[in-house]
Amino acid sequence: MKPKTIIEKIWENHTVLSEPGKPDLLYIDLHMVHEVTSPQAFEGLRLAGRKVRRPDLTFATMDHNVPTTNRQTITDEIAKKQMETLLKNCEEFGIEVADINSPNNGIVHVIGPELGLTQPGKTIVCGDSHTSTHGAFGALAFGIGTSEVEHTLATQTIWQSRPKTMEVRVNGRLAPGVTAKDIILAIIAKHGVDFGTGYVLEYTGEAIRGLTMEERMTICNMSIEAGARAGLISPDQVTFDYLRGREKVPQGEAFERKVEEWKALATDEGATYDAVVEIDTSEIEPMVTWGTNPSQGVGVNGVVPSPEDATSSAERKAIEQSLEYMDLKPGTKMTDIEIQHVFIGSCTNSRLSDLRAAAKIAKGRKVKEGVRALVVPGSQRVKKAAEEEGLDKIFIEAGFEWRESGCSMCLSMNPDFVPEGERCASTSNRNFEGRQGKGARTHLVSPEMAAAAAVAGKFVDIRTLETEATSQS
Amino acid sequence: MEPIVKHTGNTAVLPRVNVDTDQIIPKQFLKRVERTGFGQFLFFDWRFLKDGSDNPDFELNQPAAKDATILIADHNFGCGSSREHAPWALQDYGFRVIIAPSFADIFYNNCFKNGILPIRLDEEKVYELMENGKDKVYELTVDLENQTITDSNGFQASFEIDDYWKEMLLNGWDEISLTLQYEDKIAAYEEKQSV
Ligand code: SF4
Numbered sequence: 141m142k143p144k145t146i147i148e149k150i151w152e153n154h155t156v157l158s159e160p161g162k163p164d165l166l167y168i169d170l171h172m173v174h175e176v177t178s179p180q181a182f183e184g185l186r187l188a189g190r191k192v193r194r195p196d197l198t199f200a201t202m203d204h205n206v207p208t209t210n211r212q213t214i215t216d217e218i219a220k221k222q223m224e225t226l227l228k229n230c231e232e233f234g235i236e237v238a239d240i241n242s243p244n245n246g247i248v249h250v251i252g253p254e255l256g257l258t259q260p261g262k263t264i265v266c267g268d269s270h271t272s273t274h275g276a277f278g279a280l281a282f283g284i285g286t287s288e289v290e291h292t293l294a295t296q297t298i299w300q301s302r303p304k305t306m307e308v309r310v311n312g313r314l315a316p317g318v319t320a321k322d323i324i325l326a327i328i329a330k331h332g333v334d335f336g337t338g339y340v341l342e343y344t345g346e347a348i349r350g351l352t353m354e355e356r357m358t359i360c361n362m363s364i365e366a367g368a369r370a371g372l373i374s375p376d377q378v379t380f381d382y383l384r385g386r387e388k389v390p391q392g393e394a395f396e397r398k399v400e401e402w403k404a405l406a407t408d409e410g411a412t413y414d415a416v417v418e419i420d421t422s423e424i425e426p427m428v429t430w431g432t433n434p435s436q437g438v439g440v441n442g443v444v445p446s447p448e449d450a451t452s453s454a455e456r457k458a459i460e461q462s463l464e465y466m467d468l469k470p471g472t473k474m475t476d477i478e479i480q481h482v483f484i485g486s487c488t489n490s491r492l493s494d495l496r497a498a499a500k501i502a503k504g505r506k507v508k509e510g511v512r513a514l515v516v517p518g519s520q521r522v523k524k525a526a527e528e529e530g531l532d533k534i535f536i537e538a539g540f541e542w543r544e545s546g547c548s549m550c551l552s553m554n555p556d557f558v559p560e561g562e563r564c565a566s567t568s569n570r571n572f573e574g575r576q577g578k579g580a581r582t583h584l585v586s587p588e589m590a591a592a593a594a595v596a597g598k599f600v601d602i603r604t605l606e607t608e609a610t611s612q613s
Numbered sequence: 614m615e616p617i618v619k620h621t622g623n624t625a626v627l628p629r630v631n632v633d634t635d636q637i638i639p640k641q642f643l644k645r646v647e648r649t650g651f652g653q654f655l656f657f658d659w660r661f662l663k664d665g666s667d668n669p670d671f672e673l674n675q676p677a678a679k680d681a682t683i684l685i686a687d688h689n690f691g692c693g694s695s696r697e698h699a700p701w702a703l704q705d706y707g708f709r710v711i712i713a714p715s716f717a718d719i720f721y722n723n724c725f726k727n728g729i730l731p732i733r734l735d736e737e738k739v740y741e742l743m744e745n746g747k748d749k750v751y752e753l754t755v756d757l758e759n760q761t762i763t764d765s766n767g768f769q770a771s772f773e774i775d776d777y778w779k780e781m782l783l784n785g786w787d788e789i790s791l792t793l794q795y796e797d798k799i800a801a802y803e804e805k806q807s808v
Binding site: 156157167187290 | 777
């Protein structure tokens with residue numbers, strides 16, 4: 141048999157219909173729903189007198205505009221209405237929902253894996269572009285629009301043209317102080333903000349195999365920032381060990397049988413891709429973005445580039461526009477850029493290991509005066525687990541604000557935002573103009589780098605900081 | 614959705630290029646939980662004066678454009694974000710057909726998903742229609758079956774459209790109705806995979 145990639149295997153397993161002149165009709169195993177992109181989809185169903193085909197394969201949460209301070213009094217009337225509407229819709233259509241009071245509540249891409257809903261070989265959709273996160277488990281996961289949300293609710297399928305496949309190989313081992321976030325930022329910086337357009341990416345290589353599940357999620361999360369339709373990693377023992385015993389996976393014997401099935405999903409030896417890109421870990425430093433798209437980043441010891449460095453007029457214009465919005469001068473050292481805000485959170489970096497890594501830096505240090513630093517766990521479970529370890533105390537003692545879970549300052553639909561003209565070191569995934577507030581300037585970094593920036597009030601190379609910490613202890 | 618086979622209606626002329634989704638439906642109206650009712654906010658910042666009254670200078674407020682169901686627009690109509698609120702607003706306001714020399718990609722596809730026929734037509738033809746429809750009631754007939762546009766004074770043009778979308782509009786199918794025609798296939802898949 142011809143060797144196949146995991147992407148081809150999952151695609152073929154889910155093709156309901158494949159006819160010339162049409163996209164393929166793909167069956168969806170898991171549909172995750174949240175409060176912002178779903179109300180009109182449910183309304184559409186109601187107007188057409190349709191039902192949800194598989195409420196049992198649908199799961200809802202509220203995350204985008206939940207407040208992260210007092211969850212009981214929601215002051216934003218519209219946010220409140222969106223959340224109430226979701227509850228009503230879920231009740232009417234029989235869908236399980238992790239509402240604001242549920243211990244399972246959290247960011248949609250954090251709770252799917254946490255509950256074990258996300259599993260290898262599944263097709264997963266959600267009305268949010270960072271659905272690619274679930275690919276870390278060897279699932280094929282797409283972000284979709286509101287019409288497609290409605291379509292999936294009604295039919296449990298979506299029309300998708302067969303994607304091209306791309307291998308993204310990360311060679312070598314990760315050096316200390318370099319994180320999963322730095323890998324993905326470095327890949328996008330090296331290959332450009334649209335190198336993945338039209339493709340599904342599979343991340344491979346020694347460095348990827350050595351990552352934990354949480355780190356793998358950070359990588360897959362940002363596939364969309366490379367323009368890719370999805371990104372995934374073939375499942376292995378790390379994947380199975382993470383999932384064993386979780387609420388929504390089969391238990392005992394049945395789980396072990398599943399594992400055998402899942403093992404067969406991994407890309408076959410000798411399978412070929414439509415394209416291959418590579419990066420060596422030796423090229424990767426702790427990264428900081430300087431611009432307004434995620435590819436505009438450099439190593440922390442680098443400098444802000446000049447429009448003169450551009451290789452095309454389009455790139456030149458992009459650099460000029462970014463520098464103007466970010467108010468940065470070419471040649472400025474990244475370590476000289478002062479920040480006023482720090483956001484540790486989002487579906488990219490808000491899991492327990494992220495918070496642990498940031499707490500390790502924060503421990504025994506103080507947030508610099510004039511800097512506001514927020515820690516927003518990805519889910520209520522992450523929050524609880526962190527509190528059990530005393531991470532909350534470390535953060536609070538260091539002067540960070542410790543919040544309830546949610547998307548928060550990743551997109552600033554709730555009351556958390558960065559004021560105009562101020563800078564934020566953020567562990568989220570998008571540094572677009574206005575993303576964290578009108579005129580706000582976002583620099584994307586890892587949780588460790590964000591915590592260090594909070595302490596120093598500017599970017600520092602955590603590799604120097606860590607040695608200090610070791611010598612102190 | 615209501616099928617579009619042959620549609621005759623009054624036109625409105627909007628001779629502006631690069632009309633983006635933010636102008637079609639400004640951000641502040643996005644947080645609604647309904648899909649309907651966006652028509653009242655269509656082109657809000659252009660259509661109304663600060664005090665909330667109609668802007669007499671705006672093209673759609675001209676008496677001749679009253680009850681228009683066909684919009685004649687300029688290059689790159691619908692650029693900007695992928696939000697589906699833009700076609701929802703146009704449809705809710707009453708438009709069934711939009712004719713322009715070019716459209717933004719995502720918007721173009723979103724139109725079909727929401728029961729609007731977007732027609733790409735040569736620039737000269739579009740400008741001829743704009744001239745014809747300027748400041749007067751001007752009716753056009755759009756025949757989707759035969760892919761033609763005509764008026765009562767001898768104007769004639771033909772247009773291209775993808776078969777997949779054509780079939781959908783002719784039958785008044787939204788994508789969901791189309792998919793539900795394969796219900797047996799979906800059920801068979803569920804049976805086989807025991808999902
Ligand atoms: S954390 Fe940010 S990127 Fe992730 S789901 Fe929420 S808004 Fe989207």
